[in-house]
Each structure stands twice: as C-alpha cells, then as structure tokens.
Amino acid sequence: xxxxxxxxxxxxxxxxxxxxxxxxxxxxxxxxxxxxxxxxxxxxxxxxxxxxxxxxxxxxxxxxxxxxxxxxxxxxxxxxxxxxxxxxxxxxxxxxxxxxxxxxxxx
Amino acid sequence: xxxxxxxxxxxxxxxxxxxxxxxxxxxxxxxxxxxxxxxxxxxxxxxxxxxxxxxxxxxxxxxxxxxxxxxxxxxxxxxxxxxxxxxxxxxxxxxxxxxxxxxxxxxxxxxxxxxxxxxxxxxxx
Numbered sequence: 001x002x003x004x005x006x007x008x009x010x011x012x013x014x015x016x017x018x019x020x021x022x023x024x025x026x027x028x029x030x031x032x033x034x035x036x037x038x039x040x041x042x043x044x045x046x047x048x049x050x051x052x053x054x055x056x057x058x059x060x061x062x063x064x065x066x067x068x069x070x071x072x073x074x075x076x077x078x079x080x081x082x083x084x085x086x087x088x089x090x091x092x093x094x095x096x097x098x099x100x101x102x103x104x105x106x107x
Numbered sequence: 108x109x110x111x112x113x114x115x116x117x118x119x120x121x122x123x124x125x126x127x128x129x130x131x132x133x134x135x136x137x138x139x140x141x142x143x144x145x146x147x148x149x150x151x152x153x154x155x156x157x158x159x160x161x162x163x164x165x166x167x168x169x170x171x172x173x174x175x176x177x178x179x180x181x182x183x184x185x186x187x188x189x190x191x192x193x194x195x196x197x198x199x200x201x202x203x204x205x206x207x208x209x210x211x212x213x214x215x216x217x218x219x220x221x222x223x224x225x226x227x228x229x230x231x232x
Binding site: 046 | 166
C-alpha cells in the first residue's frame, strides 16, 4: 500500500496568514493527488485534483504544488471560513489512501 | 449537479451484516468513466477507502476484501455495499462518493468530487 505522510497534524494561524500543509507519498504517484477540506459534521469537499488543479468553485487562495513525491496545499490568505481538517488522497493505485489529516484552527 | 444520499440501519449487533444503499441523482452509472466509491470515517479519526464500482468493474480495499461486496442497481440509481461480520471496530460514518473524470494537463484524473452526507453506523451488543 502507498503511505501518505501528512504534516503537520495540527496548526493554528491568524487571519490573512499563509498556511502550508504537506503530504509525502511513499512512492511515485505522479499527479494523482487530491486535497479535501472537511468541516465538523460535514462530508469532505474537493479542493484540488491532479496535484495542482483547482476544483470548480474553490477560492483562488487555495493552491496545490508538487516536488517529486512531496505535495503541498497552500492557503495564501487564511479566511474565517477556512478552519477545518484537510486531507490528501492518493488516487494512483488501490487501495486509495489518505493522509492522517491536518486540523487547521484560527489563532 | 450530482447529489448522493446514504441509507442504512443505524445500529447493528456484532457478527451481523451491514447493508448500505447510496442513492444518487443528477448522473448515471451508465455513463462511461463514471463510478462510485464507499468510504468510512470513525468518529474523530481519518478516512478509509473501502470499495469502488467503476466502468462495470469492482475494486476493493484488500485489507477488507473478504468482507465487502459492492453492487449496483442502475435502473434505481443506487449502489449497494454489504459488509459482513461487523464488529464494534467497524463503528463509523459511512460515505458514498461519486467518481468523475477530469481532463488536466494531458491526463484524465478520476476524482471523488461529490460526497453524500454520510450514514452513521454503530455496532454494539
């Protein structure tokens, strides 16, 4: 199975701050990486697919990048609606595996 | 717009079989390169992919393969999941998610882009 190591497990940031979350894949997964946001009591919402492509309706302050087998999600200017848990997902090969999640809070 | 809704028993006893139904609208499994996945999330924990049905093929998480069966009823716009030998550790919210193709940078990516609200399942005696 492909392991997705996500960091940090949690972080606290201020409004308008830049936030970066990373996922390290245990092997090459190409651009088969998606990012999701989950708010309490809700289902996950797609943010990024293909490692860098923004899903429809997602604000442009969210962006994805890749360097080898390391993937990053950046929120350029944190907004009040952005706290939640963020997950990466590799869709390269079954079993499809998620990172453990990053809990983002407002400071 | 694709919408999905999970339905299930809510609670069951250890060793019983869980039967879940995902009813969807706004799309069809008859369309090529579309599919549906089942996933779960124990309370306060992360997400786990269970199974997918895509282009008339079924895919399972190997760690749970012996206990899972995914099937579809195309005319009813439903996908079913059966999960045998349930135990308390299987207590979780179970989600279904639609798989859509996205063409980007020369490649089709198959992405779980719409999720149901989730069905809570508790296994307890």
